[in-house]
Amino acid sequence: MSRLLLPQVLRSEAAGAASVTVEAATVGEAIDGLVARHPGLRARLLTADGRLHRFVNLYLNGEDVRYLGGLGTRVGADDEIRLLPAIAGG
Amino acid sequence: MTSSSDLFRQVRATITEISPPEAERLRTAGTVLLDVREPAEWDAGHIPDAIHVPRGYLEERIEALLPDRATPIVVYCATGIRSAYGSATLGQLGYRNVANLAGGIEAWRRLGLPVVAPTGLTTAQQQRYSRHLLIPEVGTAGQSRLLDARVLLVGAGGLGSPAALYLAAAGVGTLGIIDFDVVEASNLQRQVVHTTDRIGEKKTESARRTIEALNPDVAVETFDEALGPDNVERLVDAFDVILDGTDTFETRYLLNDAAVAAGKPVVHASVFRFEGQLTTFVPYDGPCYRCLYPVPPPPELAPGCSVAGVLGVVPGIMGLLQANEVLKLVLGIGEPLIGRLLLFDALAGTFDELRLARDPACPACSDAARATRARGERIDLPTFGDAAALGGAAPLGGAAPLGGAAPLGGPR
Numbered sequence: 001m002s003r004l005l006l007p008q009v010l011r012s013e014a015a016g017a018a019s020v021t022v023e024a025a026t027v028g029e030a031i032d033g034l035v036a037r038h039p040g041l042r043a044r045l046l047t048a049d050g051r052l053h054r055f056v057n058l059y060l061n062g063e064d065v066r067y068l069g070g071l072g073t074r075v076g077a078d079d080e081i082r083l084l085p086a087i088a089g090g
Numbered sequence: 091m092t093s094s095s096d097l098f099r100q101v102r103a104t105i106t107e108i109s110p111p112e113a114e115r116l117r118t119a120g121t122v123l124l125d126v127r128e129p130a131e132w133d134a135g136h137i138p139d140a141i142h143v144p145r146g147y148l149e150e151r152i153e154a155l156l157p158d159r160a161t162p163i164v165v166y167c168a169t170g171i172r173s174a175y176g177s178a179t180l181g182q183l184g185y186r187n188v189a190n191l192a193g194g195i196e197a198w199r200r201l202g203l204p205v206v207a208p209t210g211l212t213t214a215q216q217q218r219y220s221r222h223l224l225i226p227e228v229g230t231a232g233q234s235r236l237l238d239a240r241v242l243l244v245g246a247g248g249l250g251s252p253a254a255l256y257l258a259a260a261g262v263g264t265l266g267i268i269d270f271d272v273v274e275a276s277n278l279q280r281q282v283v284h285t286t287d288r289i290g291e292k293k294t295e296s297a298r299r300t301i302e303a304l305n306p307d308v309a310v311e312t313f314d315e316a317l318g319p320d321n322v323e324r325l326v327d328a329f330d331v332i333l334d335g336t337d338t339f340e341t342r343y344l345l346n347d348a349a350v351a352a353g354k355p356v357v358h359a360s361v362f363r364f365e366g367q368l369t370t371f372v373p374y375d376g377p378c379y380r381c382l383y384p385v386p387p388p389p390e391l392a393p394g395c396s397v398a399g400v401l402g403v404v405p406g407i408m409g410l411l412q413a414n415e416v417l418k419l420v421l422g423i424g425e426p427l428i429g430r431l432l433l434f435d436a437l438a439g440t441f442d443e444l445r446l447a448r449d450p451a452c453p454a455c456s457d458a459a460r461a462t463r464a465r466g467e468r469i470d471l472p473t474f475g476d477a478a479a480l481g482g483a484a485p486l487g488g489a490a491p492l493g494g495a496a497p498l499g500g501p502r
Contacts, residue, residue: 090337
């Protein structure tokens with residue numbers, strides 16, 4: 001099981017959950033599992049054609065998946081995937 | 091009973107005295123000059139290449155510094171009295187070639203002989219910054235660097251307020267503050283540089299008053315304007331380090347691009363309700379803001395504090411962490427958060443760290459962009475003044491999009 005960590009700004013679409021645990025072999029499958037469980041997150045994370053928005057960053061155990069294998073990056077049990085959108089407040 | 095003038099006469103009869111021009115001749119020939127004044131006097135200006143041992147520590151410390159009793163030494167103080175006693179003490183310790191500088195550094199100065207420009211601190215500064223001076227990593231040299239530093243605060247709001255207070259208290263010599271807003275009642279829950287009686291006043295002026303009351307060492311330069319394409323380069327060029335305390339994506343990208351082009355570090359923080367993000371962008375040493383976030387989210391997905399709200403302490407904590415990064419950069423100590431993003435979660439009470447990398451395809455800071463700048467060419471980058479109009483996923487050049495499930499094979 002992989003754990004997806006949700007930032008505050010996305011929790012309203014995930015029934016307030018700070019993290020969601022999903023069964024997935026890749027980062028992409030984990031995101032699919034997340035939006036299947038919380039459909040409200042789909043538009044926040046994915047484009048109409050199912051690609052990840054470029055303003056959402058994903059980190060697997062603290063590493064940017066852009067520099068790993070993108071959404072195809074394999075995930076194992078106990079891995080943590082952090083969703084990190086840009087915030088601008090100051 | 092011996093009077094102090096009797097004692098001085100007796101001591102003076104046992105020592106050799108030389109004039110300032112003779113001392114200067116010896117100094118340029120390599121003779122050691124020994125300053126026996128108090129540390130504050132030394133810091134206010136001393137003879138070049140002199141060594142410093144306060145009179146009270148002379149017996150205790152001189153042997154370690156000058157073990158050879160044949161070393162020629164010229165001893166000086168302010169007027170030649172303390173150094174006369176010091177010279178006699180050195181004679182008692184067996185030093186054979188000791189001369190006292192007649193009239194001390196005051197006579198020396200009157201003849202226009204060289205004095206090291208006072209890089210040290212005044213007595214008042216030594217008291218004010220004593221807790222910094224006690225830390226070996228700061229000390230007089232570090233405090234002088236802080237006093238010489240020019241730091242630009244972009245925004246005197248939630249992040250800029252605590253940073254302004256602590257950077258001013260720390261003795262950062264020049265604080266630039268750009269903000270076009272006026273103080274509103276709703277700011278006061280977190281923007282601690284402002285006060286209730288200043289509602290309606292310009293934030294730059296309010297911040298200036300607070301800072302000047304806190305520390306008169308700090309010169310405040312205010313810019314009562316919005317950061318825009320027409321002023322960003324001028325402002326970035328005029329400062330050493332920039333603290334990004336803005337609250338819009340537009341200004342964050344604008345600031346990033348100008349700072350990368352100018353090679354200036356930006357200490358970045360942003361907040362949302364109970365969460366904060368912090369990192370330090372040093373051009374080409376680590377990623378820039380565009381490497382981290384190639385495009386901004388549409389505004390409806392990233393509301394600012396005025397829409398979403400924020401727990402007041404969150405920008406307080408993040409702003410102080412920014413100030414910490416600024417101090418590290420100015421002092422050249424520690425490990426700045428270059429290539430690391432610190433996440434703060436106030437509810438969980440946790441800090442997490444993510445690793446960030448330079449995007450080899452970054453339109454602002456890639457090697458190709460750097461080479462373009464080195465040729466003297468300008469790089470026009472997309473601005474995000476109206477992020478909503480861009481749609482979320484607009485391809486704008488730069489990093490390869492995270493599309494589908496295909497592995498990107500980027501740099502590890």
